[in-house]
Amino acid sequence: MGLFDIFRKKKTEENSEKSKDSVESLSNQDNSAVLEMPEEIQEPEVEQNLDKTEESVPDHVSESVAIQEPQISVEPEAIEQQIYTKGLEKSRTGFAARFNKFLANFRSVDEDFFEDLEETLVGADVGFDMAIKISDDLREEVKLENAHRPEDVRDVIIKKMVDMYEADGVNEDATMHFNVNGTTVILLVGVNGVGKTTTIGKLSTKYQQQGKSVLLAAADTFRAGATKQLQEWGLRAGVPVVSGKEKADPASVVFEAVAKARDEHYDILFVDTAGRLQNNVNLMQELEKMKRIIKREIPGAPHEVLLVLDATTGQNALQQAKLFKNSSDVTGIVLTKMDGTAKGGIVFAIRNDMQLPVKWVGFGEKASDLREFKPEEFIYGMFKDLMA
Amino acid sequence: MAFENLTERLSKAMKNLTGRGRVSEEDLRATMREIRLALLEADVNYDTVKKFVANVREKASGADILEGLNPAQQVVKIVNDELTITMGEEAVPLNKSPKIPTIIMMAGLQGAGKTTTVAKLAYKLKKEENARPLLIAADVYRPAAIDQLEILGRDLEIPVFQLGTAVNPREIVRQGLAKAAENKNDYVFIDTAGRLQIDDVLMQELKDVAEIAQPDEILLTVDAMTGQNAAETAKGFSAALDLTGVVLTKLDGDTRGGAALSIRDVTGKPIKFVGQGEKPTDLDVFYPDRMASRILGMGDVLTLIEKAQRDFDEEAQAKQLEKMRQNTFDFNDFVAQLKQVQSMGPMEDLLKMIPGMANNPALANVNIDAKQFSHLEAIVNSMTPAEREDPDLINPSRRRRLASGAGRPIVEVNRMIKQFDQMRKMMNQATNGNFGGIDKMMGGSGMDMSSMMGGGMPSGNFGQKVQNFAIKQAARRLQKAKKKRGKK
Numbered sequence: 001m002g003l004f005d006i007f008r009k010k011k012t013e014e015n016s017e018k019s020k021d022s023v024e025s026l027s028n029q030d031n032s033a034v035l036e037m038p039e040e041i042q043e044p045e046v047e048q049n050l051d052k053t054e055e056s057v058p059d060h061v062s063e064s065v066a067i068q069e070p071q072i073s074v075e076p077e078a079i080e081q082q083i084y085t086k087g088l089e090k091s092r093t094g095f096a097a098r099f100n101k102f103l104a105n106f107r108s109v110d111e112d113f114f115e116d117l118e119e120t121l122v123g124a125d126v127g128f129d130m131a132i133k134i135s136d137d138l139r140e141e142v143k144l145e146n147a148h149r150p151e152d153v154r155d156v157i158i159k160k161m162v163d164m165y166e167a168d169g170v171n172e173d174a175t176m177h178f179n180v181n182g183t184t185v186i187l188l189v190g191v192n193g194v195g196k197t198t199t200i201g202k203l204s205t206k207y208q209q210q211g212k213s214v215l216l217a218a219a220d221t222f223r224a225g226a227t228k229q230l231q232e233w234g235l236r237a238g239v240p241v242v243s244g245k246e247k248a249d250p251a252s253v254v255f256e257a258v259a260k261a262r263d264e265h266y267d268i269l270f271v272d273t274a275g276r277l278q279n280n281v282n283l284m285q286e287l288e289k290m291k292r293i294i295k296r297e298i299p300g301a302p303h304e305v306l307l308v309l310d311a312t313t314g315q316n317a318l319q320q321a322k323l324f325k326n327s328s329d330v331t332g333i334v335l336t337k338m339d340g341t342a343k344g345g346i347v348f349a350i351r352n353d354m355q356l357p358v359k360w361v362g363f364g365e366k367a368s369d370l371r372e373f374k375p376e377e378f379i380y381g382m383f384k385d386l387m388a
Numbered sequence: 389m390a391f392e393n394l395t396e397r398l399s400k401a402m403k404n405l406t407g408r409g410r411v412s413e414e415d416l417r418a419t420m421r422e423i424r425l426a427l428l429e430a431d432v433n434y435d436t437v438k439k440f441v442a443n444v445r446e447k448a449s450g451a452d453i454l455e456g457l458n459p460a461q462q463v464v465k466i467v468n469d470e471l472t473i474t475m476g477e478e479a480v481p482l483n484k485s486p487k488i489p490t491i492i493m494m495a496g497l498q499g500a501g502k503t504t505t506v507a508k509l510a511y512k513l514k515k516e517e518n519a520r521p522l523l524i525a526a527d528v529y530r531p532a533a534i535d536q537l538e539i540l541g542r543d544l545e546i547p548v549f550q551l552g553t554a555v556n557p558r559e560i561v562r563q564g565l566a567k568a569a570e571n572k573n574d575y576v577f578i579d580t581a582g583r584l585q586i587d588d589v590l591m592q593e594l595k596d597v598a599e600i601a602q603p604d605e606i607l608l609t610v611d612a613m614t615g616q617n618a619a620e621t622a623k624g625f626s627a628a629l630d631l632t633g634v635v636l637t638k639l640d641g642d643t644r645g646g647a648a649l650s651i652r653d654v655t656g657k658p659i660k661f662v663g664q665g666e667k668p669t670d671l672d673v674f675y676p677d678r679m680a681s682r683i684l685g686m687g688d689v690l691t692l693i694e695k696a697q698r699d700f701d702e703e704a705q706a707k708q709l710e711k712m713r714q715n716t717f718d719f720n721d722f723v724a725q726l727k728q729v730q731s732m733g734p735m736e737d738l739l740k741m742i743p744g745m746a747n748n749p750a751l752a753n754v755n756i757d758a759k760q761f762s763h764l765e766a767i768v769n770s771m772t773p774a775e776r777e778d779p780d781l782i783n784p785s786r787r788r789r790l791a792s793g794a795g796r797p798i799v800e801v802n803r804m805i806k807q808f809d810q811m812r813k814m815m816n817q818a819t820n821g822n823f824g825g826i827d828k829m830m831g832g833s834g835m836d837m838s839s840m841m842g843g844g845m846p847s848g849n850f851g852q853k854v855q856n857f858a859i860k861q862a863a864r865r866l867q868k869a870k871k872k873r874g875k876k
Contacts, residue, residue: 115421123434125615128425192638193499193611201531222666224543225536232531246539277641310499314431314615316643340497340584340617 083363083371084381095124095345095382103150114139117157127349128315134160158383165348165379174357174373177303177331178268183261185269185294185301188334189287189324190308192275195336195362197226199308200270201233203360205367208237212267217257218243219250219290220274230272237367250274254290258297271302278323287328305330306359311338311346321354332359335373339363347378420445423467430683431643433619433650440649444470468680474649475676480658483632485604488574489522491565493601494635495594495625496609498582501637503533505609505663506577507540508671509635513575514546515669522573524564525550526557526597527581537579544668547571557581561597578603585624598629605632607660610651612639618647622654631655636674637663648679717812719768719776726761766794767801779808 102120106113114135121131138160178184186203188196197220204214216234218241220226227243234241242257244250254271261269273290276283294301307330309317324330333350338361350358358373420441427437447466484490492509494502506523513519523541525548527533534550541548549564561578568576578601583590598606608631610618625631634651639662648659659674768776770793775781782790782805791798 115424119424119428119434119438122428123616125617128429132425191613191641193501195499223536224539225532225534228535229530229532236531277638279642280640310611310613312497312615312617312621313611313613314618314643314647315429316431316613316641317615319642337498340586340621346615 080371080374081377081380084374084377085384098123099154103154106150106153108148109153121345124345125314125349126345127318127353130164130349130352133352134164137164161348162379162383165351165375168351168355169357169375172351172355172357172375174332174359174375176359179298179300179303183258183266183269183298183301184303185258185261185271185298186304186306187271187273187291187294187302187328188306188308189273189328189330190275191277191310191320192223194275194308194310194313195334196220196275196308197229197233197272198365199306199334199336199360199362199370200230200272201237202362202367202370204233204239204268204270205237206370207268208239213265214239215257215261215264215266215269216241217253217269217271219253219257219271221246221248221250221253222274226272226274250286251289251293255293255297258294258301262298278320284323284327291328304332304359306332306334307356308334308336309346309350311335312340313346317346318349318353321350321356325354325356330356332357334358334360334362334370336362339369351375416445416449419448419463423463426684427646427649429644430646431613431615431618431650432646432683433616433653435619436650436653439653440470440474464684468677468684471649471680471683472677475652475679476658477676479673479675480633480660481673482660483604488572489568489576490574490605491576491578491601491603492605492607493578493598493603494580494607494609495629495631496582497584497611497621498530500582500609500611501635501663502582502609503527503536503540503579505607505635505637505661505671506537506579507544507546508663508668509661510546510575510577511544511668512671514544519575520571520573521546521575521577522564522568522571523548524561524568524576524578526560526564526578528553528555528557528560529581533579533581540668547573557593558596558600561601565601576601585621585628591624591628595628603632606630607633607635608651608655608657609635609637610647612636612645612647612662613641613643614647616650618650619654622651626655626657631657633658633660635659635661635663640664640670644683645679646683649683718779719771719808722808722811723765723768726764729761763794763796763800764804767791767796767804770794779805779812 098120102116105116117138118131118135121134122128126134134157138157141156141160176186188200190196200216204216208214214237216230216239218227218230220230221244227241227246231241231243233239242253242260244253244256250273257269257271260266271290271294273287274283276287278284291302291305305328307321307324309320313320321330321333333354333356335347335350335358347358350356358375361371361373361378363369363371423444424437424441427440428434432440444463444467447470448463482490482492494506496502510519510521510523513521523537523546525534525537527537534553538548538550540546549560549567551560551563557580564578565576578597580594580597581590583594585591606629608622608625608629610621614621622634634655634657636645636648636651636659639645651657652659659676659679662672662674662679664670664672767790770790771782775786787801787805788798791801794801
């Protein structure tokens with residue numbers, strides 16, 4: 001049974017249960033203002049609860065969980081789902097509206113149809129190459145399926161997208177990797193203004209609450225106020241920050257922080273780097289240097305190099321991933337500002353083009369709005385309204 | 389490489405078209421498809437693309453391009469013209485209030501570059517108009533946003549007004565304006581927090597601030613890398629605020645910047661400035677025609693020339709020109725010239741502005757060693773004053789001394805001196821009005837740029853041809869500009 005069918009089933013189940021609404025409400029998250037920290041004190045309970053259940057049900061996407069043991073998995077999964085559903089509200093309605101508009105114009109499968117389809121897909125930031133690929137693939141398929149009604153066409157297209165998404169993600173490993181004995185070093189990289197420092201702030205809050213000892217390294221010595229910004233996050237999360245002088249060599253800060261983390265046995269060290277455009281060769285080399293130092297001090301480190309991508313970025317996102325991957329062996333992606341985009345198609349493009357797993361996704365300004373990425377929840381959140 | 393420029397795309401699409409004399413509806417359709425894809429690929433919003441292509445199609449079928457010699461080129465011209473028109477033909481200057489202060493307010497998403505732009509723009513005004521700006525730090529949400537503005541203000545010696553993060557931004561702005569009136573600042577910048585256009589609470593705050601400040605200029609700051617979402621952002625902000633213009637940031641990246649077109653189309657407001665670099669001076673006036681070429685992937689010669697003009701010290705330049713004419717160009721001038729070229733920024737950036745170079749696959753990984761310049765300089769520094777002034781003095785024994793003095797192999801010294809001689813010859817010809825000489829030089833055994841750049845340039849015939857073409861064009865434009873100035 002493919003993903004597509006699972007979702008279908010899920011959707012049907014949801015429809016039948018709609019009236020009951022047994023899911024615990026998350027209303028306390030809904031009315032909160034931006035960056036209100038006190039809210040998060042309530043977070044660990046939900047989070048831990050969630051983690052525990054997840055542990056006991058390791059592969060919660062498999063049919064057995066979703067279908068045979070609804071009692072156990074309903075609650076945490078529903079919460080997770082609700083967060084995705086809410087966070088992707090804009091993406092979904094944007095995509096659904098666009099898609100429905102496209103379907104409304106459907107008369108027959110001809111050249112115009114494919115042109116419109118390409119535009120619809122590119123319009124959702126699915127990525128240029130992928131949009132063309134989907135439409136090319138469908139050129140044969142739709143003919144085969146002999147679709148005449150809009151609903152048939154819709155199902156074929158969505159199935160195609162889900163299948164492609166699934167196929168591309170076969171060997172994908174979206175889990176975070178930790179150093180079993182010693183400090184785990186996590187390096188964050190990305191272009192300017194995507195939210196690297198904010199992401200570190202959120203991640204360190206999360207891990208701190210899980211009882212890990214966390215250290216932050218303020219290796220963005222270039223941007224005015226960047227160190228201060230990280231220190232502020234450190235203060236909020238109750239996590240120490242290693243910082244250097246303004247305009248100091250970031251590698252020196254990294255060195256100091258790595259040595260401190262290793263010698264004082266911190267569980268996790270987050271390294272915040274300055275934003276850099278991927279085509280700036282000198283700055284990319286600076287990144288390599290930092291990586292070399294980390295590796296020299298702690299063999300095997302950094303255990304994670306996370307590329308932070310702004311979800312509202314267009315085709316350039318792929319270019320960013322390519323060049324950052326080349327210079328610093330990115331192991332995963334953090335997709336930020338997902339709540340601000342009506343597209344979300346970027347997730348398809350990333351998986352299709354980059355062979356890099358999305359590990360975290362940011363739906364808002366609060367620490368709890370940064371979620372582990374659940375591909376299936378994501379897809380479901382995107383296409384929910386489009387499935388009958 | 390995924391990106392092809394429109395010219396290539398169209399040439400491909402029209403291959404069958406040329407030589408047949410007549411163009412069918414089918415051909416025109418294929419052409420429009422290529423245009424559409426090229427624009428979508430450059431991140432232009434798809435609604436905008438639709439409108440745009442319809443326009444182009446109308447113009448293209450109306451004009452007699454179908455009988456032209458090279459239809460692809462003509463279509464590109466139509467597209468380019470239409471793009472330029474859509475983006476507003478001419479550069480629009482900053483609005484100024486008849487009496488001081490002129491109030492400029494920033495708005496935009498998180499991470500678009502508002503704070504950086506405030507600092508850059510204030511610095512630009514300070515430098516160019518001796519302005520006395522005041523910066524108001526009204527971002528109380530993002531941790532350390534105020535510190536960022538304060539540090540920038542301190543570095544650039546521009547005063548910053550702030551009341552910490554505990555005060556309502558509306559109050560900060562009110563008091564900041566009072567302060568500006570008291571100090572008689574002629575420009576006031578209001579740096580606001582980044583926000584989503586769908587965040588009603590924060591959008592209301594922005595509206596209130598605008599109400600209080602009555603700004604002469606509300607600039608929407610947009611990341612040039614933004615994708616399809618640019619249209620929504622622009623829509624949201626322009627619905628809430630009376631935007632007067634747009635600043636496009638991070639254009640120094642390798643994005644095509646189709647967002648520029650979408651935003652212009654949605655807001656109808658001019659793009660006034662573009663941010664393209666990390667330094668405070670890296671803010672430029674927006675030129676629609678140049679952006680058009682960029683979106684189409686066709687290079688940006690004008691910016692290159694302008695950059696050269698701005699960064700070159702005119703007086704020194706005039707002196708050198710005179711020297712060249714008299715053929716007394718010596719090593720001192722050579723070093724001065726090197727320094728000026730270096731001050732224009734990384735060589736890669738300059739190269740990318742040359743047409744045909746921007747997306748030239750051969751150039752994709754060009755990495756010109758900045759040290760190359762320092763090496764040349766070191767060799768000159770190892771010369772005696774006499775040698776510097778009279779290059780003909782340098783004999784093999786002296787060359788050996790120079791090599792050991794500069795710590796470079798002797799071949800490098802030889803190469804440099806040879807290049808210098810060629811340069812001198814060429815300059816002499818060029819300044820005496822013989823531009824044809826340059827072509828000959830370049831085409832023949834003349835100055836081999838690739839060897840000078842340390843082998844980073846594309847080798848072979850193709851690279852050479854592109855270079856020649858680009859330099860010829862640049863020279864022609866320079867000449868034109870010269871004539872223009874002469875008339876004045």
